[in-house]
Amino acid sequence: MTAGQADALQRLWSKWGLDIDGQRVVDLGELFGNGNPVVLEIGFGMGEATARMAAADPGTNILAVDVHTPGQGNLLNLADQNGLSNIRVGNGDAIILMREMLAPDSLAGLRVYFPDPWPKKRHHKRRLIQPEFLDLAATRLGPGAVVHCATDWEPYAEQMLEVLTAHPGFENTQPGGGFAPRPEFRPLTRFEGQGLEKGHVVNDLLFRRVEHGVEHLAEQRTEQPAEQRVAHKDQPPTGA
Numbered sequence: 438m439t440a441g442q443a444d445a446l447q448r449l450w451s452k453w454g455l456d457i458d459g460q461r462v463v464d465l466g467e468l469f470g471n472g473n474p475v476v477l478e479i480g481f482g483m484g485e486a487t488a489r490m491a492a493a494d495p496g497t498n499i500l501a502v503d504v505h506t507p508g509q510g511n512l513l514n515l516a517d518q519n520g521l522s523n524i525r526v527g528n529g530d531a532i533i534l535m536r537e538m539l540a541p542d543s544l545a546g547l548r549v550y551f552p553d554p555w556p557k558k559r560h561h562k563r564r565l566i567q568p569e570f571l572d573l574a575a576t577r578l579g580p581g582a583v584v585h586c587a588t589d590w591e592p593y594a595e596q597m598l599e600v601l602t603a604h605p606g607f608e609n610t611q612p613g614g615g616f617a618p619r620p621e622f623r624p625l626t627r628f629e630g631q632g633l634e635k636g637h638v639v640n641d642l643l644f645r646r647v648e649h650g651v652e653h654l655a656e657q658r659t660e661q662p663a664e665q666r667v668a669h670k671d672q673p674p675t676g677a
């Protein structure tokens with residue numbers, strides 16, 4: 438962690454930080470100080486793309502969550518330097534945040550840009566975008582809210598497309614189905630740049646939460662819950 442990142446954490450955490458402790462349901466209006474729509478971004482990395490999106494759309498609040506402390510400091514610094522009051526930074530596991538700390542229908546959108554690809558077959562169960570995760574997301578997103586994913590790992594992109602298409606809580610915003618062109622509002626991310634340098638193909642997916650279809654999802658699903666998907670220190674993700 439750089440001195441600037443550590444300094445930002447010290448100065449700004451009490452103002453713009455959120456500890457993900459699973460202990461309470463967060464009042465998002467109180468957290469941001471206004472009633473604007475809130476989009477959750479999971480895994481913002483160093484936060485450059487997050488800051489650019491917040492600057493381009495000040496009427497939307499971004500709750501940006503990551504487990505990576507230097508990135509949290511970096512994003513706080515970017516928000517401070519650019520006068521962005523519509524970003525809050527969460528420290529911890531996004532699954533705990535969503536399950537324990539966010540009310541039903543509280544989110545206006547969900548962004549998951551270049552999640553850890555976990556390329557080895559035995560690690561696929563650690564991938565974030567899975568049916569059980571979508572069950573949870575569908576209950577936290579309000580009707581009409583969009584989940585936007587992007588990845589440069591093509592097998593993961595195919596998996597995302599398959600599980601999102603199959604999920605009753607979501608519909609593809611692409612009229613013919615399939616991947617979406619990268620929307621202009623999504624800037625290039627740091628991991629995306631690294632993937633493009635390696636010749637990877639990037640795919641975006643934009644799915645809308647439908648009005649119905651999320652009732653009793655958790656009860657209906659028979660599979661075991663997927664194991665914890667926080668980045669494992671012993672087995673760092675490769676690629677992406």
Ligand SMILES: C[S@@+](CC[C@H](N)C(=O)[O-])C[C@H]1O[C@@H](n2cnc3c(N)ncnc32)[C@H](O)[C@@H]1O
Nearest residue numbers: 480481482503504530531550551626627628668
């Ligand atoms: C491959 S990086 C992508 C970062 C950034 N979106 C980009 O494109 O440059 C994935 C990020 O997700 C974070 N992450 C992984 N699992 C998470 C979880 N359960 N909750 C919050 N963040 C998570 C990691 O710490 C990492 O910063």
